[in-house]
Amino acid sequence: MSDSHSIVGSKIKGIRETKNISLEEMAERSGLSVEQIVSIENDENLPSLGPLIKIARALGVRLGTFMDDNDALGPVVCRAEDRERDSSISFSNGATDARRHMEYHPLAQQKAGRHMEPFIIDINPTENLDYKLSAHEGEEFIYVMEGEVEVEYGKEKYALKEGDSIYYDSIVKHHLHGVAGKPAKILALIYIPF
Numbered sequence: 001m002s003d004s005h006s007i008v009g010s011k012i013k014g015i016r017e018t019k020n021i022s023l024e025e026m027a028e029r030s031g032l033s034v035e036q037i038v039s040i041e042n043d044e045n046l047p048s049l050g051p052l053i054k055i056a057r058a059l060g061v062r063l064g065t066f067m068d069d070n071d072a073l074g075p076v077v078c079r080a081e082d083r084e085r086d087s088s089i090s091f092s093n094g095a096t097d098a099r100r101h102m103e104y105h106p107l108a109q110q111k112a113g114r115h116m117e118p119f120i121i122d123i124n125p126t127e128n129l130d131y132k133l134s135a136h137e138g139e140e141f142i143y144v145m146e147g148e149v150e151v152e153y154g155k156e157k158y159a160l161k162e163g164d165s166i167y168y169d170s171i172v173k174h175h176l177h178g179v180a181g182k183p184a185k186i187l188a189l190i191y192i193p194f
Contacts, residue, residue: 008052008066013041015059029058050134053192057137063192064109064117076111101126101178117190123149123178133173138192141167142176147184151176 016026027034031054039045040055049063056063107118133152142151143165151158151166153174158166168174170190178184 008046009041009043011066012037012055012059015061015065016041019059021059026055026058030054048134049190050136053136053138056192062114063190064106064111064114076108078107115191115193117192119188119190120145121186121188123147123184123186125178125181125183127181131175131177133175135173136170136192138170138190139167140170140174140191141165141189143187145185145187147182148179149176149184149186150179 016023021029023034023037026032026037030037030051032051036045036047036051037055040047040051052066053063056065101124103122103124105120105122107120108114108116142149142160144160144162146162148162149160151160151168151174153166153168154172159179160166176186
């Protein structure tokens with residue numbers, strides 16, 4: 001994986017230390033264990049979006065703060081050729097073996113003050129669908145660009161094919177994954193109230 005992984009951990013640690021928040025206080029505010037936070041800050045583990053959102057809330061910052069490179073006040077254009085060259089961010093998604101099957105390509109890293117996080121996400125093939133549901137404040141919109149995905153949302157499962165989309169409240173426990181053994185590509189817009 002690229003340098004984006006280490007940038008996230010170091011930014012979290014830097015913000016926490018700047019705000020004089022101890023590891024114990026951070027754990028209490030976020031609901032994560034001290035060990036989880038240390039692992040994230042030391043770049044040993046980059047969790048799914050749920051824990052990152054809890055950390056952002058505990059620090060009083062936007063989720064995008066961890067991924068920002070610059071702060072542009074005007075519009076931000078992300079060219080396809082730049083996205084292919086730029087680094088992606090992979091999350092372990094709570095898997096015990098730290099399997100990284102989703103590569104997130106941020107589309108608005110330079111946009112200051114944003115409330116949405118747009119990503120193109122490449123879902124790599126995997127046979128192992130052992131996953132944990134997560135929940136966080138906000139809303140998500142998923143559009144399937146290629147392949148097929150399944151969204152588990154509460155007690156329901158939704159199979160989505162190329163061209164299908166789903167919009168849901170992310171406070172309900174959910175998980176998105178590709179169909180076993182097949183790759184997929186989605187556009188994801190994540191809104192997190194700040």
